[in-house]
Structure formats: structure tokens, C-alpha cells
Amino acid sequence: MAGGGVKIQVRNLWKIFGNLSGEAAERLASDPEAALEDLSLNGCTVAVRAVDFHVNEGEIFVIMGLSGSGKSTLLRCLNGIIEPTCGEVLIDGEGVGAMTPKRLRALRQQKMAMVFQHFALLPYRSVLDNVAFGLELQGVGKKERRRRAREVLDLVGLADWERYLPAELSGGMQQRVGLARALAVDPEILLMDEAFSALDPLIRRQMQDEFLKLVEIVKKTIVFITHDLDEALRLADRIAVMKEGRIVQIGTPEQIVMDPADDYVEEFVGAVSRTRVIAARNIMAEPRPWISPQDRDPRELLRHMDRHNLECVFVTDAARRLVGVLTREELAGQGRPPRDAEPPARSVRVPAVPPDAPLSEVVERAAATSKPIPVLDESGRILGVISRSRLLRELSHGLKA
């Protein structure tokens, strides 16, 4: 999860491959539309167009888009492997474009590490020496680099495999070696380019889970590229969706799924099950007006229900903790108002959910009751209510999409 300030800042970044005159590059900054027209005539490829975003310290920022949308080019602009045509990348406030070759080397060898799809392991070196490779480049002595390599191998669960060659390991294990190699230099930023895409679906899921746990421990800023929405939703704090070199939307997984910025994103997220991404808190409504009916007359409560078209009222104690729920029938049969100390016996058991429960869990609870589902915090206080009609609306939206 996000920690401190802005770690990476990208401003009006362009990368155009092909024969581009200096004059055309200059025009990009001032009059991009006109410049682009010239460029397309010249047969240039505009890989990244006017991209702006930032990544916070400690954040997992996922860049998602179809093949050819410019993700890899963008990622390689971050560590200066590709020089942008125009615009700037700032790492901790320092412009990558203005760095001396020495600074750039330090940036790539120490501050940022990259993990690739096809592992890029050295085939004739042991697992241990592969992991120690980045430290070797930094000039760290053999004993120390092996000690640190062992530490990270342990972290990725490969402590017993240090003497093996990469080819003797499964794909999942090789990718863990790749990850360990990146982590061994203790970088502040990890750039991951389709890092799990070569793995079988099951192993991939497992890697994603392990990765999330690992990130909790090592606390890095991560830019992760994928063309897989499922992966993006599982890993990301925020997602940037790219299309034809542009970022068309940046948002949390929930924002991307619930509020796609355009048809392209909508199409992308259409295939995903909303029940996994949407949480109870996203669809709950305030139980308006606040319900603590212990000192109200039942007839008044019935009128209150009519006025607000409520299926039932939730009974809370003075601290707003839910003690029960009353239906119309129960209220009509009540001679006196229900009291805090004596909640109506039949009404105490209510299927409730925590605010971060996924929609699928809310649906499960809803199957066990005909009433709305209250959303409770850890101490049992009522935060909101999910009505059955809202739930149905959400589900049918998912079906339509």
C-alpha cells in the first residue's frame, strides 16, 4: 500500500520511433496534433503519447493495455533505457533525462531493478550466482553478495535450490529467481514487465499471491506491466489503462471496474466479474435517517418506515451497534417500543457483512434473508445498508456488461 510522497513523476511523455527531425520533436511539445499529422505521413510509430502520471512511494502501480499499446516503451523510459522524444521522467524529483551516464548506471543498478517475462537468467550460472549477479555488477565482494543472495532466496522460498542451474527449475521457480535477483540489490523501485505472463494460470495465481505477501515485507514502489486485467485487479493499488500510446484512465481497481472512462475500458472490464471487485462499502447506502428506535413508539416507527419506504428498521444501541432488526409485522405486534437492553428476541440474528466484503459474499448473505444486508464495522457498528434492489441492480449490471 502507498506510503510516502511521489516516487515517480511522468510529464507529457512522448516516444516516437522512426525518422523524426529535431524540428518535429519540438513541435510535439507546442502543437502535438499538427506534429502528429506530419509524423504519420513520415511512417513514424507513436508508441507513447502525451502521458502524464505519478507513482506514490510504496504503491503498486499497474500499467495495463493490449499488445502494442506502448506499455513496455513507457516502462523503459522510466529507467532511461529508452530516451523519450519529449517530456520528462522524474525519480525522487530528479530528471532522468538530465542524468550523467554514471548517475544513470547507478539508477539502473541500485535504485531500480527490472523483472522480465522470460526471466533473462544466465543459463550456466547457479541459482545463487544468478541472484548475486546484480551485486556483482555493483562490485560487491563474493562473500557479501552470496550472503545477501541467500537472504533473498530464502525470502522467495528457494533456499534449497541455490546450487541448481536455471534450466533445472520449473517456470514458476525461475521467475522467483528473477524476482530474487531484482530484490538482491535492494532497489527502491521494481519495474516488472509482464513478469508472470509466461506462467501457467495456476502457478501465476500462486505467484501473484506470494508476490503480494512479499511486497508487504520488502515495501518497494512497483510499476507492473500486464495485458491481463485479472492480474491488474489483483495486484494494483492503482491501474493506468493504455490505448494506442495514451493513458485513457487511471484509477483504483474499483474505479476502473465500476466507472470505466470510455467504451474501450468498458470493453476491457466487461469480461471481469464485478462480484469480485466491488465491495460492500461501494454499494451500501446510509440507513437514513439514523435508526435507534429504542425510545420511539412503534406506531411512529411504522410511519417512519412508510415515509422512507423501508422494508425494515435496524435497532441499534446508544453506540450504534446493531442489536437487531424489526420488520413491519414485528413492529405491528409490538405493544411497546423495543428497548436497548431488551432487543426483540426474534430479530437479533441478522446476516451482516464487513465493508470490504466482496459482492459475492453479500450475495451469499442475501440468500439467507429477505431483508437488506447491514454493513458493520469491526465493533459491530452499523455503517450502511445494502438493499435487495441495489444488490439486484449491481448483479444485472454485471450480466449486461
Ligand SMILES: Nc1ncnc2c1ncn2[C@@H]1O[C@H](COP(=O)(O)OP(=O)(O)OP(=O)(O)O)[C@@H](O)[C@H]1O
Ligand atoms: N524499437 C522500436 N522501433 C520501432 N517501433 C517500436 C519499437 N519498440 C516498440 N515499437 C512500436 O511501438 C508500439 C508500442 O510498443 P510496446 O512494445 O511499447 O507496446 P506494449 O504495449 O508493451 O506491447 P506488448 O505487450 O506486445 O509488448 C508498437 O507499435 C511497437 O511496434
